[in-house]
Amino acid sequence: MTAIRDIAVAGAGPTGLAVALMLARQGRRVVVFERFDTAQPVGAGFMLQPTGLAVLDALGLTPAIQGLGQPIDHIFGRAAPSGRVVLDVRYSDLKRPRQALGVHRSAIFHVLHQACLEAGVQFELAREATAASLGRLSFADGSTSPAFDLVVDATGARSPIAAVLAQAQGSARRDLAYGALWTTTPWPVDPHFDERALQQVYRGAAKMVGVLPVGVRPGSPDRLATFFWSLKAQDHDVWVRQGLEAWKAEVRALWPETAALLETIGHTDDLVLARYGHHTLARPVADRLAVVGDAAHSTSPQLGQGVNMGLLDAHALCWALQTHADLDTALSAYAQDRRWHLRLYQALSLGFTPFYQADGRLLPWIRDHVLGKAARLPFAPRLLAATVSGLLLDPRRTGCAKSLRPA
Ligand SMILES: Cc1cc2nc3c(=O)[nH]c(=O)nc-3n(C[C@H](O)[C@H](O)[C@H](O)COP(=O)(O)OP(=O)(O)OC[C@H]3O[C@@H](n4cnc5c(N)ncnc54)[C@H](O)[C@@H]3O)c2cc1C
Numbered sequence: 001m002t003a004i005r006d007i008a009v010a011g012a013g014p015t016g017l018a019v020a021l022m023l024a025r026q027g028r029r030v031v032v033f034e035r036f037d038t039a040q041p042v043g044a045g046f047m048l049q050p051t052g053l054a055v056l057d058a059l060g061l062t063p064a065i066q067g068l069g070q071p072i073d074h075i076f077g078r079a080a081p082s083g084r085v086v087l088d089v090r091y092s093d094l095k096r097p098r099q100a101l102g103v104h105r106s107a108i109f110h111v112l113h114q115a116c117l118e119a120g121v122q123f124e125l126a127r128e129a130t131a132a133s134l135g136r137l138s139f140a141d142g143s144t145s146p147a148f149d150l151v152v153d154a155t156g157a158r159s160p161i162a163a164v165l166a167q168a169q170g171s172a173r174r175d176l177a178y179g180a181l182w183t184t185t186p187w188p189v190d191p192h193f194d195e196r197a198l199q200q201v202y203r204g205a206a207k208m209v210g211v212l213p214v215g216v217r218p219g220s221p222d223r224l225a226t227f228f229w230s231l232k233a234q235d236h237d238v239w240v241r242q243g244l245e246a247w248k249a250e251v252r253a254l255w256p257e258t259a260a261l262l263e264t265i266g267h268t269d270d271l272v273l274a275r276y277g278h279h280t281l282a283r284p285v286a287d288r289l290a291v292v293g294d295a296a297h298s299t300s301p302q303l304g305q306g307v308n309m310g311l312l313d314a315h316a317l318c319w320a321l322q323t324h325a326d327l328d329t330a331l332s333a334y335a336q337d338r339r340w341h342l343r344l345y346q347a348l349s350l351g352f353t354p355f356y357q358a359d360g361r362l363l364p365w366i367r368d369h370v371l372g373k374a375a376r377l378p379f380a381p382r383l384l385a386a387t388v389s390g391l392l393l394d395p396r397r398t399g400c401a402k403s404l405r406p407a
Contacts, residue, residue, distance in 0.1 A: 004327055005029060008137055008148040010129040010161065012036075014105075015293025015310030016154030017112035021059065022318035024119035032121055033137060033145070035128035035155075044182040044272075045105065045214030045226035046301070047072060047198065050091075050098040051390035052308030055315045061111050068107035070195065070215040070223070072100040075388060077200040079368050080207075080254045086372045087200070089388050093381040100389070102198070102214040104184065104226075108307070110218040129153075132161045135288040150327065152290050152317070154310075157277060159295035166281055173279035176300055178357035179233045180208075181271035185264045187213060187223035192257040195223075198304075201255040205356055205364040206230075209255055227261060230357050233275045240268050276300040280346045284338075285331040290317050297342055299349040302356050308390050309345065313338055341395045348387065 005028055009020045012034040024030045048056070048069065056062045077087030091099050116123075128140040132153060137145040153161040157173070166172060193199065193211060200210040208230035216223055229251065231239060239247065248262045265271065277298060284296035293310030316337040324330035355367040374380060386392055 003325055004149045004321055004330070006148045007031075007150045007152060008033060008135075008145055009152045009154055010132070010137055011154035011156060011159075011293075011295070012113070012123065013154060013156055013293065013310070014108050014112060014307050015295075015314055016152070017109070017116055018055065018059070018311050018314035019152050019154060019292060019317060020121045021112060021116045021119055022314060023321070024116065024121045026318065026322055030121045031124060031145075031148075032116070033124050033127040033129055033139075035126070035140075037126040044184050044228070045102055045212055045224070046307050047212065047304045048101040048103055048108070049304065049308045049388065049390045050094070050100065051305075051395055052311045053098065053101065054396050055308075055311035058315065059115070061115060064111045065103060065108060066101060068111070068215050068218060069101040069103035070213040072102050072198060072213070073196040074194075075198045075200075076194070077202060079364075080201050080203045084368060084372070086202070086368045088375065089384045090381065091385055091389065093385040094389060094391070095382065095386075098389070099196075102212050102226075104214045104217055104224055106217045107215060129155060130160050131164065132289050148288070150288050150290065150321075152292060153295045154293050155295050157279075157294040157298035159291070161289070162281060162284075162291050162295040165284075165286055165289075165291060166279060169282045171279060171282055173277045173298075175233070176276040176278060176353070176357075177232050177234070178230055178300075178353075179273055179275040181229045181231050181239075181273055183227050183265060183271045184214070185225050185227050185261050187225045188258075188261045190257055190260055193225075202356065202364065203254055204361060205354065205358040205367070207250075207254060208356055209251055209258065211258070211261070225261065227258075227265075229271070231273065233273065236273050244268055274301075278346070278350055280342065283335055284313075285335050288327065290331055290334060292317055297346055299346055300353040300357065302353045303345065303349045303388065305345050305349065305390050309342065312341070312390075312395050338395075341393045344393055345390065348392075 007030050009016045009032045020030045020032050075089040079086050129137045131138040132151045135147045195213050198212045202208045210228045212226045214226050280297045284291040292313040317334045320330040320333040355363050
């Protein structure tokens, strides 16, 4: 019997489910507390990068998720109206090429949730955690959990538990002006859309539209796309009042080939506004508490790393708990292990996002005329591919995550 035996995980998103699964497979008793009354995925599709896939490899879940997802070979961005290619990142340029995978959230949820049930993880639903103290969770209904050896906070970017830690550490979440409208649509039949690419079209940095193939939902043969439109959160009301047809005309003017796809969107409510924020906990651990995933660090999804970072956190935490019998030593090892990779990617996300989502003309001009040319330098394709793959300071080669090292 292990010393750190009973673990509470708050939040059944991809990070919480991955932590719960790994800890249950280590022979610990794991209870997941989720605020929803049915365990379910939230949001649209995303890209699993080679880093996130390495964690799923270690869990033996890659074949299951590949069966539902869509392999992605490259990320392709054009400026409108010129049509100039300003972003062309190919996963084949990696030193050891590995495709990314476009997946619908329900696919990763299904695969991780099933594996958790098989591993004996218990779920308590409709349990909205409000605080964690000395191994106990407090809930919105005023109740408190029994004491656990460890609480893992995986409640996402608006975690009330991490907010207390952030305040104590003197850091705060910063809301970003731009967010995006997201929806899931049928995969467009139009041959213009490359089924192996994330495609984006930009006008300056104030307008951006994107289409990502995300494979299928579990149990359905219908192929899907995630569609997104950049929007300032403060402009959402104006956008709703403006009406769907005026907006569709604007999108069609930017990217005419989206016309058929836009026909599948029938109401403004079909598009969900995601508000972006940026925060990084200086130290994602406290007494009998570990914070993982978006609860510990969230940012704009422009670099597409969030889920992958959460999976890496899960792996690092569980590896540290397996390696160190003493809880405080294990928590310090987890925090140390993820420190530099996380800081680098948080900084890159914060630095790159304004080139794609901002007012003004200077940054998009630099993106199109300077960065676009720099991307053609001999070393650049591999560097760009490594950057979007999450492989700078390769987390598969350092610290506890050495076990993820590719063959
Ligand atoms: C529009 C958009 C596009 C994105 N695209 C990408 C992409 O392409 N690639 C990528 O890697 N990442 C992407 N991300 C980021 C990614 O979605 C997040 O990084 C990821 O979902 C974080 O996972 P998580 O499990 O840490 O948190 P979440 O996914 O937020 O899950 C948190 C879970 O906790 C539950 N919960 C919340 N509060 C409580 C509470 N108080 N008590 C109990 N339960 C609670 C929630 O219901 C949820 O189940 C995108 C994000 C957005 C918003």
